[in-house]
Amino acid sequence: MAGATNAAVPTLIGSVQRALRLLEAAGAHEGGAPAKQLAREAGIPLPTAYHLLRTLTHEEYLRRDKGVFTLGDAIGRLAGSGRVRNRGRTVGDSLTHWRDAIGVAVCLAVYREGEIALVAIADSPYTPAVRERADFRETGHARAIGQCLLNRLDEDTRRDHLDRHPVQPVTPPSVRDRAALLERLAPLGRREPVVQRQEYALGTVCTAIPITAGDKAATMAIFPPRAPRGQAGLGS
Helix, strand or coil: CHHHHHHHHHHHHHHHHHHHHHHHHHHCCCCCEEHHHHHHHHCCCHHHHHHHHHHHHHCCCEEEECCEEEECCCHHHHHCCCCCCECCECHHHHHHHHHHHHCCEEEEEEEECCEEEEEEEECCCCCCCCCCCCCCCCCHHHCHHHHHHHHHCCHHHHHHHHHHCCCCCCCCCCCCCHHHHHHHHCCCCCCCCEEEECCCCCCCEEEEEEEEECCEEEEEEEECCCCCCCCCCCCC
8 A cells, every 4th residue: 555655746747747737827917717728738738737727726726707817806815924814714724734635745835035934834643754863954954945945036036045054964865065066956847846865864755846936936846755764765
């Protein structure tokens, strides 16, 4: 059963990533766009896009009116803090939905006021996130979340951040210094997910997917389940 769960994780992560691409495509059109246009711009087959658009509309991430999709009320929850409420729901509620739908722990982080900020996390005893071992701001370079956010910053902002929070190894697989981190990020496009393998905690993996949250760089991170002892780990 555990093997089947782990095998399904990449497929589930792909589904979340495609949903986020549709949200970004919808956000690029102030007056909205029809399903065919969003599917084309997101690079997603139309039948898959229809399925995801229905789900996103049901969850209020999108609004549909006369065949045109625009961003919905739930998007505002992603740009704010966990205490921002809309129609009685919080960003935590949204993450809980994704946790239950995917079957893994999920968190949302943003880059604001010069720091990597963890907004909210949804996990459970059955879908745990990695335990915090050090200051989140000081170890961002060793996390998929931090690498994803740093990859979305302009050069001056990223340089300022790394001047204030120098890169140091956290585990043996961690990037060793600033040059190694920048080399890691250089080939990545700003819309590509970042996978971190055992760099923050041994036996763990995390996948961070870039998203747009208002005018802030943001990411949704997924923590697959831990692998059995002695195997390559899943889950930071």
